[in-house]
Amino acid sequence: MPEDTRDGRPARVRRRFDPAGPVTGLFFLTLAGLFLAEGLAGEPILPTTALVPVVLIGLGLVGTVRVLTRGRRRTLR
Helix, strand or coil: CCCCCCCCCCCCCCCCCCCCCCHHHHHHHHHHHHHHHHHCCCCCCCCCCHHHHHHHHHHHHHHHHHHHCHHCCCCCC
């Protein structure tokens, strides 16, 4: 619980930066851009044999970042 300041108002709670959101957003924006480019070009940008492992590895990395930074999102009351 935040301590009061001298004038009686509660002190502001300082929030730490959580990198999970931006990392997840960049991953999905990159995937969306890749699929959009492939759809507009009419031919595959990456072959399916390369795209599937890239997506699975990316999802694993996003999940790892979210698990490692879980403490930054949790607020205890």
